[in-house]
Each structure stands twice: as structure tokens, then as C-alpha cells.
Amino acid sequence: xxxxxxxxxxxxxxxxxxxxxxxxxxxxxxxxxxxxxxxxxxxxxxxxxxxxxxxxxxxxxxxxxxxxxxxxxxxxxxxxxxxxxxxxxxxxxxxxxxxxxxxxxxxxxxxxxxxxxxxxxxxxxxx
Numbered sequence: 001x002x003x004x005x006x007x008x009x010x011x012x013x014x015x016x017x018x019x020x021x022x023x024x025x026x027x028x029x030x031x032x033x034x035x036x037x038x039x040x041x042x043x044x045x046x047x048x049x050x051x052x053x054x055x056x057x058x059x060x061x062x063x064x065x066x067x068x069x070x071x072x073x074x075x076x077x078x079x080x081x082x083x084x085x086x087x088x089x090x091x092x093x094x095x096x097x098x099x100x101x102x103x104x105x106x107x108x109x110x111x112x113x114x115x116x117x118x119x120x121x122x123x124x125x126x127x
Contacts, residue, residue, distance in 0.1 A: 005011075
């Protein structure tokens with residue numbers, strides 16, 4: 001004879017053999033050890049998304065360029081323009097040795113930076 005309820009057999013077994021409510025010894029320590037051994041997921045990398053807007057802007061600027069080169073503007077006069085009187089220092093720099101000019105300018109920058117540090121930084125007491 002067939003039973004109407006297919007789960008009746010499971011129900012009968014649970015009634016006759018009641019499950020043990022006590023866990024096996026050491027279950028909690030095994031669970032905690034297993035949790036420690038699990039690999040933690042790698043943190044999500046969010047910083048590459050910060051690079052996306054500038055990259056898209058650069059790509060848009062490159063694609064926005066015209067494909068054909070623009071025609072050159074006509075040259076009106078090829079004669080050298082007269083040096084204005086307000087720029088004698090520039091004309092002196094252009095007339096001399098460029099390496100010497102650069103050395104002089106670097107020396108002046110070093111001197112100004114030193115003066116700035118001496119004048120603007122707080123002094124150390126006792127010196």
C-alpha cells in the first residue's frame with residue numbers, strides 16, 4: 001500500500017530517532033579556524049576610474065583636430081623688426097653667449113632663493 005504523503009517516512013524517522021541537539025566537540029573551533037583560512041576578497045580598485053575622464057577628454061581633443069593641415073598664413077615682410085627701446089635687457093641676452101646668459105640667470109635665481117629663505121623663514125632661537 002502506497003502512502004499519500006511522500007515525506008511521511010522522513011517524518012516518522014525524525015520522530016523515532018530524534019536528532020542530537022548537541023554539536024560535536026570542537027565544532028566551534030573548526031568553524032573559527034575555517035573562517036581565518038578563507039581568503040579575503042581583494043579590495044576593489046576604484047582609482048583607475050579617476051583616470052577615465054582626463055583620458056576621454058584627451059581622446060576627444062585628438063579626434064576633434066581637422067584632418068587636413070591648415071594653410072600657412074602669408075608672410076608680409078621678411079625684414080627683421082626693429083628692437084623696441086623698452087627691451088634692452090632682452091637684446092643684450094640675445095646678442096651674447098646663450099650658455100653664459102643661462103648661467104647668469106641661474107646664479108641670480110639661486111641668490112634670490114637664498115635671500116627668500118633667510119628673510120621669510122622663522123629664525124632658530126639661540127643662534
